[in-house]
Each structure stands twice: as C-alpha cells, then as structure tokens.
Amino acid sequence: MSLLQTNQLLSLFEANSQTEWNAKLEGLASQLGFKNILFGLVTDKRQPLETAYLVSNFPHAWRSAYDQQHMHNVDPTVAHCLTSYLPIAWQSETFHGPAQGKFYEQACGYGLRSGISFPMHGSGNEFGMLSFVANDKDHAANSPHIEELAVMSMLRDYALESSRKFVTMASQPAVRIKLTASELECLKWVTAGKSSWEVSRILNRSEATVNFHVANIMRKFDVQTRQQAVVKAIKLGIITPS
Numbered sequence: 001m002s003l004l005q006t007n008q009l010l011s012l013f014e015a016n017s018q019t020e021w022n023a024k025l026e027g028l029a030s031q032l033g034f035k036n037i038l039f040g041l042v043t044d045k046r047q048p049l050e051t052a053y054l055v056s057n058f059p060h061a062w063r064s065a066y067d068q069q070h071m072h073n074v075d076p077t078v079a080h081c082l083t084s085y086l087p088i089a090w091q092s093e094t095f096h097g098p099a100q101g102k103f104y105e106q107a108c109g110y111g112l113r114s115g116i117s118f119p120m121h122g123s124g125n126e127f128g129m130l131s132f133v134a135n136d137k138d139h140a141a142n143s144p145h146i147e148e149l150a151v152m153s154m155l156r157d158y159a160l161e162s163s164r165k166f167v168t169m170a171s172q173p174a175v176r177i178k179l180t181a182s183e184l185e186c187l188k189w190v191t192a193g194k195s196s197w198e199v200s201r202i203l204n205r206s207e208a209t210v211n212f213h214v215a216n217i218m219r220k221f222d223v224q225t226r227q228q229a230v231v232k233a234i235k236l237g238i239i240t241p242s
Contacts, residue, residue, distance in 0.1 A: 059111070118130045186199055186203070
C-alpha cells in the first residue's frame with residue numbers, strides 16, 4: 001500500500017464534475033491498493049439511506065441485489081458507522097449470525113472479501129461512510145498500519161469536504177414529476193418489493209396494465225430499472241419507504 005501526498009488529496013477539490021470527482025476518488029483508492037470503493041452520504045441522518053449520494057465501482061449486479069434486498073439492514077458496516085466514529089476492518093469474522101453470514105457469502109461471490117469502512121459524521125448532521133474493499137481475504141486492510149489508517153482517514157475527510165458541492169447539487173429540488181393515481185399506486189407496491197404479477201393480483205388489473213404503468217414511471221423518471229425509479233421517487237419525496 002503506497003501513501004498519498006497532500007496535493008493528491010487536494011485534487012478532489014479541483015474536480016469540475018461529479019464524473020471527474022468520482023474518477024479521482026477511485027484513482028486515489030487504487031493507489032492505496034484497493035480495487036473497489038464506496039462513498040455514500042445523506043445530508044441528514046434522519047433521511048432514508050436509500051436516498052444517499054452514492055459513488056461506487058462495486059459490481060453493478062451486487063449493487064442491484066444490495067438495493068433490492070435492502071441489505072443495509074443486515075450490513076454490519078452500516079450499523080457500526082451509524083453509531084461510531086472509528087473505522088471497522090471487515091472480513092469473515094466481522095459477520096455474525098445467519099443473515100450476516102449469508103450477506104458476506106454473497107459479497108464474496110462478487111469479489112468483495114475484505115475491506116475497511118470509515119464513518120462520516122458531518123458538522124451539518126450529515127451521515128455516511130467511505131469503504132475501501134479488496135478481493136484478497138488476506139489484504140492488508142484487515143490489519144492496517146497506523147500510517148495507512150491515517151492516510152485513509154485523511155482521504156475520508158477530503159472526500160467528505162470536496163463532495164459537498166456535488167451532494168448539494170444532487171439534493172436540490174428537481175422539477176416536480178407528476179404521476180397518475182394508477183402509476184403512484186403501482187409504484188407504492190413496487191417499492192414494497194412486489195412483482196408485476198403480484199401487483200396485478202393486489203390491484204385486480206392485468207399484468208400487462210401494471211407493466212404499462214411501470215414503463216411510464218421509468219420514462220418519466222428517465223431511469224432504466226424499477227429499482228432506480230424507486231430510489232428516485234424516494235429522493236423526490238413522492239413516496240416514503242416503510
């Protein structure tokens with residue numbers, strides 16, 4: 001693991017776009033020896049975690065499964081970061097009980113075997129976490145040196161401060177998207193994890209009709225998947241997750 005220079009950390013503030021900032025953060029993590037990184041931040045601890053400003057180069061299939069199955073409810077790194085200011089190094093021993101064990105096995109299936117997560121608690125009541133993840137179960141993240149912890153902690157602080165302008169932009173109210181009563185009804189059941197067939201049975205409508213409404217919702221939200229539509233609806237305050 002190589003250490004970073006101050007000018008490299010300051011480069012995060014020079015990013016002119018979210019895409020550029022994301023690339024710089026991923027590059028700095030790579031220099032520290034980590035293939036994958038996750039940066040997640042909500043502007044207020046009371047906000048649902050589903051609304052977080054998220055930067056991640058984790059496998060897309062893993063992120064989709066994580067979101068769809070609400071895995072943050074069993075993810076021990078999230079539970080730790082919510083209540084602590086100290087980093088948590090994680091490997092198989094970090095995950096206790098059947099639910100967490102299954103969660104870890106799934107993560108390993110996508111090459112996420114060991115890492116270290118740093119909590120973020122901002123002065124404006126923000127909450128988030130920065131996770132560095134590797135595929136090697138014996139990676140140095142399991143027992144990092146003090147110098148390495150200090151550098152990762154500094155990167156966490158620089159990432160938090162430099163991300164504020166992009167987080168603010170992302171959280172600004174967008175043009176209100178209007179859904180019909182039928183679309184909103186379908187969206188609420190999709191948010192609850194129901195399939196089109198299940199929604200059709202609940203609402204006593206054909207599955208084709210449900211799919212039609214869901215397709216309209218995705219078009220209005222300019223997203224590609226149902227889960228993305230759910231996340232956007234939560235961010236816009238159109239629905240509130242239970």
